[in-house]
Amino acid sequence: MSSESNTNDRLVPPSELARLVEVQLPAVINWRKRFSNFPKPVRSGESKYFRLWEVMAWWENRRIPASSRNEDEPEGTTYADRARRNLAARTGSLDGGVTLSLAVQEDDASSQQLVEDLLKMMKARVHASATSSTDSLDLLFSLTVLRTTAPATWSSLQQTVIPEEGSAEADKLLRLIGDSVDIQLRNRGHEPGMRVALTRLEFHNPRDLIAVIQASDRLGRIAFRLLLDEHATQARLESNESPTPEGLVRLMAGILVSPERLVRQVYDPNVRGGETLAALVDHFPDPSQVIAHGEGSHRETLRLAEMNLALRGLRAQLKHDPSPPWTRPDRPQITADLVITNPPFNRGRFTGQRRDEIRWPFGPLPQGNDNFAWLQHAVASLNVGGRAAVVLPKIACISTNRRERNIRQAMVERGAVECILTLPPQLFPGTPIAASVWFLRYPTDSRDQVLFIDAGKLGVVENGQRILTDEDQQVIKSAYRSFQADRDSGQTHEGTVGLSAAVPVEVIRDHGYSLNPADYQDLGTREEPSKLLFEAERAVHELALSHAEAQEAEALAHELIVPLLRPHHHDGDLPTDWRYVPLHELCDVKAGPSYSRLPVETRSAAGEIPVVLPKNLHNGRVDGTSEDRVSQRLAEDLARFRLVAGDILCIRSGTIGPPALVTDTQTGWLFGSNLLRLRRKRADTIDAYYLLGYLSQPRILERIKGLASNAIVPSLSTQSLGQFPIALPPFAEQRRIGEALRALDHQITAYRSLVWAATEARTNLVEHLLGGALVPRHNPYVSADPVPYFGEGIFS
Known part of the structure; x- marks a missing residue:
């Protein structure tokens, strides 16, 4: 693909083509009818669009007639020359990318709560009978993109006012939101479709739309990912289209990306919701220098993937194709420095050429599924020195099918297999299939050790699904980095006790080319x-x-x-x-610092002073394992928000749970934006443990939650909590x-x-x-x- 396609892979309607080259619309229609090699349009609903780079390539060979040239255009000027000049005049560049606004400050807990609150709002305020199950989500996806990539449009939306009976104004505003996102999609070369979805929405009260927009002001990348998971549930996506678990994609990206490895191109041949490419991009210091390629079989999730990558300012070239990437010999071969993918498990949707007619790099495929086609395609797509991570069912490591064994043999003997990681059960929603990750490299014909990591016992179960925690990911990455360091220095790696073993090729050969870590678990250091x-x-x-x-x-x-x-x-x-006493007579009630004073980027595990967040409140106590820490200097600037033993912390907004008592261990810590601090005015008037027990009663908690129920996003104010009556016995x-x-x-x-x-x-x-x-x-x-x-x- 030409370099121009990297910058002009946008979709434009015929009318815009006419404006770019200063001709009448019938001229464009005439070109399409008269010339069989004129690019074919892309259909989206009733509309037709053309890929600009394809039309530009066609225009390169069309000189402008003398009678139609402008005074400043010399002989030999082509329509492509004129289009480039007009593009530069309109946009200031040929990039056509997005402009990122200031990133929203977010963390996992607050984003989770925000998404839950917004979904409840949409359910309560939109006519369900008039929409599909995902139209409300499309509005939240669109608002997230505009909030992050179009600050001027977002500011205008925030200032919009709709009267009580303004149904027409609400419809107009929905069309504006849909059109704004569709323009961004077309500029990135993707088919539009958000306007069509949003115009189906009908709010009970037109002003409810404004309430949703205002409540969406903190949507960002984390929230977008949570909405992807919700979309998979509501749209009832099959397992091959549902997003890959967050902990797994972060782990794969963390292993693939290293500071010393120069990366210009990344590729996912089964892009899903863009979560794998997004995880890679989050590890790059400058995503604008990276081009992402992707292919997907589902138009709607591919559109969401494009939006997901737009949030990161990434140049993406995503293509819709219902057939696997290796079945069309006319398609240009994509090569990349990093390949990451979670393809469909155990499926054989092979079309086009017969399997045996393709020259596979490691051997012909078995019948019945494409597991080993995805593996071979990933390696064949690597640039020299490139790396790949492919998620496959565990059976691919140990299958006895002759062709699959032969492919494993060829890949091991040619040095394409670097590491095999087996994953814990229950990691993927909706399927009990055990999975593994194959970490591959460009074949070097070297016979280094292969690292086997058995993570089957890692992870924790939440709501019936296992997740890989940050600690689990770090343990696995450390095992891999240790192996990599020993290999690069020419040393024999001994493995990590209870987790990994580095196995020579001759031992794998003796085991019949099984790539199951369990077969080598006793070979590590005892x-x-x-x-x-x-x-x-x-x-x-x-x-x-x-x-x-x-x-x-x-x-x-x-x-x-x-x-x-x-x-x-x-x-x-x-x-x-x-007697009953208002809480404010017993305690000073103080809200945490604003988000602007304690933003997410100021917190890290390397800081000196821990910050208590709602996620740290458990069983009436403050969890002492917080990795959210700030510098000593910032803590001193926020001295009014530091804690002392005997303080009680309450969750301020979202899901309001039981309070927690601060002990000597947490003295000097800070409390976060989404918390309220109760500090006793006199220690001989109210006992801290008594107050904690009183506020923790289920009936009292329900009454306190009622104080926050009238807000758009439920929020507890210092004033309302301060008026709450406390039943007080003698001290x-x-x-x-x-x-x-x-x-x-x-x-x-x-x-x-x-x-x-x-x-x-x-x-x-x-x-x-x-x-x-x-x-x-x-x-x-x-x-x-x-x-x-x-x-x-x-x-x-």
Whole structure:
């Protein structure tokens, strides 16, 4: 493809072609009818568009007749020359790209809450019968793109006012939003379609549209990704079109991209919602220097992919094609420095040439599925020195089909396979198929070690689906980087105990070219028996300590609670010595700093002072593992927002959950924008544990949530919370109640620790005892007493 196609791959209507070369519209129509080689149009609904670079190439061979030339146009001027001049005059460049506004400040928790709130708003304010299931999402997708890439348009939308009966104005505004996004899509060479979707929306009240626009002011890249997941659910996309899990694409991109590797072209032959290419781009310091290529079989998700990449200012060339990329010999071969893809699993939608007529680089394909076609296409698309990551079902690593085994053999022997990563189960929504990632490289015919990483036990389950946490990703990337460093320095890699093994090609050959990490798990460095013994003894000792601590906590809770269990007869709503007091008389209620004073980019794991966010509030306490930290200097500038022991934090907006108590550990930390801080005015008037317990009651939480229910995005103000009445007993009784609640919390924590210690001990012992690494000695207590013996030295 010519270099001009990189900058002029936009879609334009016939009328715009006429304006570019200063002719009448019938002239363009006449060219199309008279010349068979005139580019074919692209249809979108009832409209027709032409790819500008294709028409420019045709115009290069069409000289402007002398009678039609302008005074400043010499003989031999072509229509392409005139078009280039007019393009430069109109846009100031031939790029036609997007202009990014200031990036919205966002994080995972706030974006998740924002998306949930917006989806609820749309559901409540739009006539469902008049729309398809995804039209509301199309509005949110469009607003995200305009918010990020078109600051002037976005500012105009924010200032729009619609009267109560302004249905016509609302329809006009929806058309404006759709047209604005469609123009961007066409300028990027993609088929438009957002106007058609948005004009189907009907709001109950026209002014509800303005409310949605105003509430969308913090939509950004993270929110767009969350909306992609929601789109996959509502559109009931098949597994081959649903977005790849976020943790997985970040992991793949983190392994592929390295600072020393120059990248100019990236490619995904099954682009889905653009999440894989977006993850790559997020690792590049200057995305504008990278060109992304992609292909997809689904027009709607391909359009969303284009929008996803537009948010990053990336030049993208995405093509719609229902057939796999290797089935059209007339299509130009795409080559790239990095290839990343999650193709359809175990599917054979092969059309066109017969399989055996294609010259495959590593051998002919088996019948029935295209798994090994995707692998070979990925390697064939690499530039010299390039890398690829391909997600495939785990069966591709171990299948006994002769052709598949032969392809694995050829790829290993020619040095195309660098690393095989097996993934944990439940990672992909809607399918139980176990998967793996093949990390490939441009074939060098070298026979280096192949790294096998077994991540089958990593990840955590949330809402029935397993996710790879940031810690999991870091563990896997560290194992890969260590392997890469040893290989580049010519050293033999020993692997990472319990996670990875680096295996020579001759060993893989002996295993029949199986690429299943489980077949090589015993080949990594083994731990010394003395270390295994120490770990097993320590696990059992920790279990004994946790058991003793849980017993002590139970005894203390019983001691403090029993005296309180007496009837307290009274005639009124409260006992005679109790009273209701507004919260503001007991505590100073302060909201967190604004987003502009504490933006996302100021926070990182390398900072000195932790920042508490809503995600850090768990079980009435503040999670002490926050990686959101700021510099000491910024913390000093925000001194009014620092915490001291005894403060109570409440979630300010979104999903309002139970409050949390600040302890000595968090003294000096900052609290974030989406939190409210309660600080007691006098420590002898209200007990902190009593207040925490009072505000944590389910019925009280429901009443507090009611204070925030009238806002567009539910939000709790300092004034409304400050007026909330607190039932207050005498201080001495508060202390007794608070101490009892504190003892119960301690008991709950102790029993959680006991369960964790027992789980760890069992996991440790099962692995070492059943594997023969440790042998239990005779325990005289077992036959006499069935109670477990938590002594030391139980292993021989």
